[in-house]
Amino acid sequence: MRKKLSLLKKIFIILFLCLGTLSVSVLGNLKFSFDFSQFFPEEDPDLIFYESFIQEFGTDDNFLLIAIENEPHVFKKEFLNRFHSFSKASKSFEYVTRSASLTTLSYPLKTTLGYTALPIIHLEDTERYARDWKKIQEDSLFLNVLIDKKSESLVVALQTEDNLDYKQSEVLLGQIRNSLRKNDLSKYHMLGRAFFYEAIVEMQKSEVLRTAIVASILVFIILWLVYRSIPLVTISMISIGMSLLLFLGLLSALGKELNAMAAFYPVLMLIVGTSDVIHVTDSFIRKIRKGIPRYTAILSSIKEVGLTTLLTSITTAIGFMTLLSSRLTSIQDFGVNAAIGVMIAYFTVILLTGSLLISFPEHKLMGKRSAVGNWNNYLLQINTITKKYPNQIILGTIVFACTCLLGIYLISTDYEFKHVLPNNSKIAEDFIFFQEHYSGFRPLEIAVRAKNKTKVTHFTIAQEIEKLENHLRSIQSIGNLQSPNLPFKIIHKANNLNQSAYLTLPQEESTYEAYKKDVRKLAGKQFNRFVNKDESMARINGKLQDVGMDSLQKIYQQINAFANSALDTTKIEVKVTGKSMLLDNNAKYIRKSLLEGLFYGLLLIGIIMALIFRNFKMFMISLVPNVLPILFAGAVLGFLGIPLEASLSVVFAIVFGIAVDDTIHFLAKYKLGRTQGYTKEEALRKTFTETGKALLITTFILFFGFLVLLFSIHRPSITIGVIISVTLVTALVLDLLLLPVLLRKFLDS
Numbered sequence: 001m002r003k004k005l006s007l008l009k010k011i012f013i014i015l016f017l018c019l020g021t022l023s024v025s026v027l028g029n030l031k032f033s034f035d036f037s038q039f040f041p042e043e044d045p046d047l048i049f050y051e052s053f054i055q056e057f058g059t060d061d062n063f064l065l066i067a068i069e070n071e072p073h074v075f076k077k078e079f080l081n082r083f084h085s086f087s088k089a090s091k092s093f094e095y096v097t098r099s100a101s102l103t104t105l106s107y108p109l110k111t112t113l114g115y116t117a118l119p120i121i122h123l124e125d126t127e128r129y130a131r132d133w134k135k136i137q138e139d140s141l142f143l144n145v146l147i148d149k150k151s152e153s154l155v156v157a158l159q160t161e162d163n164l165d166y167k168q169s170e171v172l173l174g175q176i177r178n179s180l181r182k183n184d185l186s187k188y189h190m191l192g193r194a195f196f197y198e199a200i201v202e203m204q205k206s207e208v209l210r211t212a213i214v215a216s217i218l219v220f221i222i223l224w225l226v227y228r229s230i231p232l233v234t235i236s237m238i239s240i241g242m243s244l245l246l247f248l249g250l251l252s253a254l255g256k257e258l259n260a261m262a263a264f265y266p267v268l269m270l271i272v273g274t275s276d277v278i279h280v281t282d283s284f285i286r287k288i289r290k291g292i293p294r295y296t297a298i299l300s301s302i303k304e305v306g307l308t309t310l311l312t313s314i315t316t317a318i319g320f321m322t323l324l325s326s327r328l329t330s331i332q333d334f335g336v337n338a339a340i341g342v343m344i345a346y347f348t349v350i351l352l353t354g355s356l357l358i359s360f361p362e363h364k365l366m367g368k369r370s371a372v373g374n375w376n377n378y379l380l381q382i383n384t385i386t387k388k389y390p391n392q393i394i395l396g397t398i399v400f401a402c403t404c405l406l407g408i409y410l411i412s413t414d415y416e417f418k419h420v421l422p423n424n425s426k427i428a429e430d431f432i433f434f435q436e437h438y439s440g441f442r443p444l445e446i447a448v449r450a451k452n453k454t455k456v457t458h459f460t461i462a463q464e465i466e467k468l469e470n471h472l473r474s475i476q477s478i479g480n481l482q483s484p485n486l487p488f489k490i491i492h493k494a495n496n497l498n499q500s501a502y503l504t505l506p507q508e509e510s511t512y513e514a515y516k517k518d519v520r521k522l523a524g525k526q527f528n529r530f531v532n533k534d535e536s537m538a539r540i541n542g543k544l545q546d547v548g549m550d551s552l553q554k555i556y557q558q559i560n561a562f563a564n565s566a567l568d569t570t571k572i573e574v575k576v577t578g579k580s581m582l583l584d585n586n587a588k589y590i591r592k593s594l595l596e597g598l599f600y601g602l603l604l605i606g607i608i609m610a611l612i613f614r615n616f617k618m619f620m621i622s623l624v625p626n627v628l629p630i631l632f633a634g635a636v637l638g639f640l641g642i643p644l645e646a647s648l649s650v651v652f653a654i655v656f657g658i659a660v661d662d663t664i665h666f667l668a669k670y671k672l673g674r675t676q677g678y679t680k681e682e683a684l685r686k687t688f689t690e691t692g693k694a695l696l697i698t699t700f701i702l703f704f705g706f707l708v709l710l711f712s713i714h715r716p717s718i719t720i721g722v723i724i725s726v727t728l729v730t731a732l733v734l735d736l737l738l739l740p741v742l743l744r745k746f747l748d749s
Contacts, residue, residue: 002295005295005298005299005358006295006358008355009354009355009358009359010355012351012352012354012355013352013355013356013359016242016246016348016351016352019246019249020242020245020246020249022249023245023246023248023249023250023252024245024249026249026252026253027248027249027252028252029252029253029255030248030251030252030258031252031255031256031257031258032166032201032204032205032257032258032259033165033166033201033257033258033259044582044585046577046581046582046585047582047585049447049575049577050577050578050579050582053445053447053539053577054162056532056533056537057529057530057532057539058162059162059163059579060443060445060541060578060579060580061192061193061443061579062097062159062160062161062162062163062164062193063157063158063159063160063192063193064157064158064160064172064176064190064191064192064193064194064195065155065156065157065158065190065191065192065434065438066090066155066156066158066176066180066188066189066190067148067153067154067155067188067189067190067191067433067434067437067438068083068086068153068154068155068156068180068185068187068188069152069153069187069188069189070083070152070153070154070187071152072152073150073151073152074147074151074152074153074154075121075129075130075132075133075151077123077124077126080103080121080123081123082183082184082185083101083103083154083156083183083185084101084103084104084123085183086156086179086180086183086185087099087101087103087104087156088104089179089183090156090158090176090179093158093172093175093176093179094168094171094172094175095160095161095164095168095171095172095194096158096159096160096172097159097160097161098158098159098525099156099157099158099159100146100156100157101146101154101155101156101157102120102121102136102142102146102147102154103120103121103123103154105120105146106118106119106120107119107120107490107493107494107498108490108491108494108522109494109497109498110494110495115494115518115522118498119132120132120135120136120142133151135500138500139500139503141503144437144438144439144479144480145157145438145439145479145480148437148438149437150437152437153189153437155438158192160172160192160193160194164193164194164197165197166197166198166201168194169193169194169195169197169198170198172194173190173194173195173198176190189429189430189433189434190430191430191431191434191441195427195430196427199422199425199426199427200427203422203425203713203714204258204259206713207712207713207714207717208258208265208266210711210712211264211266211267211708211709211711211712212244212266212270214708214711215266215267215270215271215705215708216237216241216270218701218704218705218708219236219237219240219270219271219274219701219705220233220237222274222697222700222701222704223236223237223274223277223278226278226697227281227285229364229365231360231364231365232281232285232365235281235353235356235357235360236274236277236278236281236353238352238356239273239277239348239349239352239353239356240269240270240273240274240277240345240349242348242352243269243273243341243344243345243348243349244265244266244269244270244273246344246348247265247269247340247341247344247345248265250340250344251337256333256337259330259333259334264334264338264650264709264717264720265337265338265341267705267706267708267709267721268338268341268342268654269341269344269345270705271701271702271705271706272313272316272341272342272345272658273345273348273349274698274701274705275661275698275701275702276309276313276345276346276349276350277349277353278694278697278698278701279305279308279309279665279694279698280301280302280305280306280309280349280350280353280354281353281357282693282694282697283300283301283304283305284297284298284301284357285365286690287300287301288362288365293362294357294358294360294361294362294365295358298354298357298358301354302350302354304672306350308664308665308668308669309346309349309350310346310350311664311668312660312661312664312665313342313343313345313346314343315657315660315661315664316339316342316657316658316660316661317338317339317340317342317343317657318339318657319653319654319655319656319657319658319660320334320335320336320338320339320342320653320654320657321335321336321339322335322653322656322657323335323336323338323650323653324336331650334650335650335653342657376688376689376692376693379688379689379692379693379696379736380685380688380689382688382692382736382737383684383685383688383740385737386736386737386740386741386744387681387740387744390741390744390745393737393738393741394738394741394745397624397628397734397738400628400632401628401631403635404628404631404632404634404635405631405635406635406638407634407635407636407637407638407639408631408634408635408638409638410638410639410641411634411637411638411643411644412550412638412641412643412644413549413550413643413644413645414548414549414550414551414643415548415549415643415644415645416546416547416548416549416643417431417441417442417546417583418431418432418435418546421715422713422714423713423714423715424713425713431546435545435546438479438480438543439478439479439480439542439543439544439545440477440479440543440544440545440546441543441546442543442544442545442546442552442580443541443542443543443544443578443579443580444478444540444541444542444543444544444576444578444580444581445539445540445541445576445577445578445580445581446468446472446539446540446541446559446574446575446576446577447537447538447539447574447575447576447577448461448464448465448468448537448538448539448540448572448573448574449536449537449572449573449574449575450535450536450537450538450571450572451570451571451572451573452570452571454571455534455535455536456484456531456535456536456537456538456572457484457516457531457535459509459512459513460568460571461538461571461572462484462485462488462505462512463505464567464568464571464572465483465484465485465538465540465572466485466505467566467567468540468559468562468563468567468574469481469483469485469540471559471562471566472540472542472559475555475558475559476545477544477545477547477551477552477555478542478543478544478545478555479542479543479545480542480543481540481541481542482530482540482541482542483530483538483539483540483541484527484530484531484538484539485505486526486530487519487522487523487526487527488505488506488512488515488519489503489504489505490503490523491515491518491519491522491523492504492505492506492511492515495515541578544580548643549584549643549645552580552581552584553584556576556581556584559574559576560574560576615747617746617747618667618671618747620746621667621739621742621743621746621747622660622663622664622667624734624738624742625659625663625731625734625735625738625739626656626659626660626663626731628730628731628734629655629656629659629727629728629730629731629734630652630655630656630659632727632730633651633652633655633723633724633727634652636723636726636727637651637723642719645716648716648719648720648723650720651720651723651724651727654720654724655724655727655728655731658702658728658731659727659728659731661698662695662698662699662731662732662735663735663739665691665694665695666687666691666695666735666739667739669686669687669690669691670683670684670687670743673686673687680743680744680747684740684743684744688736692736695732695735695736696732699728699729699731699732702724702725702728703725703726703728703729704725706720706721706722706724706725706728707721707722707725708721709721709722710722
């Protein structure tokens with residue numbers, strides 16, 4: 001037997017060295033990505049409509065805004081010349097299809113000789129700056145769009161190719177920054193897909209590195225405090241590090257793209273791996289301290305703990321797989337990847353840790369007295385408390401459950417997008433700037449379809465669109481509205497001496513029809529942005545302030561209500577669409593998919609536990625301390641007023657998947673004691689002394705492991721870290737206090 005184990009030891013060590021080397025070789029191919037479509041609910045009717053909508057008009061996030069500030073205002077010749085130079089240069093940037101600013105645009109004016117162009121800002125005539133500004137204010141067409149109301153900043157608005165990827169975004173942003181430096185424009189802000197893509201991917205990369213380093217240091221400190229043995233700590237760190245390396249290598253080899261949830265992977269792998277290592281190593285060390293030879297000890301430990309650890313790994317993986325019930329691909333991917341990672345950690349720990357443990361003589365693995373050496377006494381005191389005060393513990397549990405239900409009732413989904421941006425970052429600063437000085441960033445898209453084969457360019461349809469547009473202007477959170485009527489208004493104004501009072505839709509159909517030729521000739525490209533080829537559909541677009549998801553849902557409902565009641569529904573059909581609305585639709589599905597996933601996960605884990613323990617009462621007893629932590633996690637969100645959004649839904653899967661581990665270890669040890677002939681009290685005492693310490697240590701690691709996320713610059717990650725940490729401590733308390741009471745009261749002697 002010893003020879004076989006020695007051979008297997010060498011095989012496994014060589015195997016993991018090869019796999020580790022292979023993983024390192026492919027890590028450079030690891031992909032990071034960010035796309036709002038990752039957060040679109042699958043099979044949503046609104047998503048299906050939006051996909052057909054963008055076939056007609058293109059995406060609604062193919063823009064990049066660069067706002068450039070100047071003190072005390074922008075109407076300074078030297079600044080305007082530098083700004084104009086940058087604005088002209090932007091037209092030649094890669095992936096830019098259109099560029100617009102107040103220094104490159106002009107007013108059309110109808111004369112006896114035809115149309116001529118009037119500068120919006122007369123760059124070389126400083127005496128006309130005041131009149132130019134007054135005219136801009138009178139028209140209000142460009143206010144909060146290309147210039148802010150206090151004239152402290154100007155915007156260059158770029159339209160880009162659809163769906164720029166990370167590398168394309170980097171190229172474009174590099175050209176923009178070089179040109180800004182060249183023109184000495186240092187005080188600027190950006191908003192748009194390319195900028196978001198770059199910032200979020202850079203955050204993901206730094207988050208993965210930061211959390212991996214901090215979590216590794218934490219794990220090392222905890223393992224040292226537990227074992228006080230350099231060889232033992234080294235073995236554990238090698239195994240845990242190898243599991244993380246193999247996991248990332250596998251993701252890279254499979255071509256998986258790491259999304260906004262990527263920062264959780266190092267923490268999960270390190271702490272889940274550490275938990276497995278401690279259970280195996282603790283059992284092994286306990287046996288060699290009794291004088292059992294290391295080869296015999298490792299076999300005994302794997303038999304005793306290996307199956308239980310496999311079961312906990314499976315249940316943890318199932319917890320993550322419950323995220324498949326989500327309609328968001330980013331959450332589904334996270335669930336699948338995390339489940340794979342948990343199983344990689346298990347097999348790495350069992351095979352590599354076991355091989356390394358038997359590679360050292362027993363005396364080299366024995367460390368000094370552990371810092372937790374006296375914990376058995378404390379654990380036995382807890383056991384005594386559960387024996388003395390069972391009714392009080394049950395009553396306290398009932399009160400705790402009721403309090404949790406109240407907290408869950410208070411959960412809101414009214415989150416704001418700014419809360420997912422990195423703390424104290426350039427992107428957060430720029431986001432706030434555009435929120436305060438312009439019309440926000442959320443694209444608003446409204447599709448208008450003509451009925452009865454009428455074209456949307458018909459005058460009666462244009463009148464209906466104008467009614468809707470006027471209503472939209474009355475909603476405070478909406479700005480920067482544009483529609484197919486805009487070119488007609490501009491031509492109407494041009495035909496009336498460029499007077500601001502005529503920036504309106506013509507009242508006479510004959511006038512409207514007369515302008516069609518000029519609109520197509522002078523503003524054809526702009527007009528085609530708002531009307532599809534067969535003129536059966538038009539779009540109205542604008543910008544929305546980030547006022548909270550619930551508030552935005554009310555705005556969408558208000559628009560639909562107005563369209564159905566105040567517009568002629570025999571002529572047109574109105575539908576709100578766009579990426580912003582699709583993101584907000586998450587609220588409809590998060591709670592539902594979360595509950596569905598947890599129900600199926602609970603059912604599956606329940607079946608597994610019932611098969612393992614083959615005792616229905618034990619199965620029912622095990623459910624109570626595992627459901628309550630999930631309720632507590634929800635209650636924390638409710639009482640702290642933290643809105644439930646997509647990324648926070650992983651909290652429940654993590655809590656559910658990991659919390660059940662302690663219960664399984666506790667019940668498995670108790671059942672083993674009973675099958676060995678111990679009485680109920682003797683089995684509980686043995687469970688507390690032999691498994692209790694491992695549960696405390698692993699929860700200690702989990703608690704501080706997830707608190708590593710406090711170092712994150714991503715606010716949802718910080719929230720997730722704190723909630724999971726306190727919830728897992730709650731799960732441990734329930735296992736140590738409530739489980740013994742339930743076992744005594746409801747399980748037969």
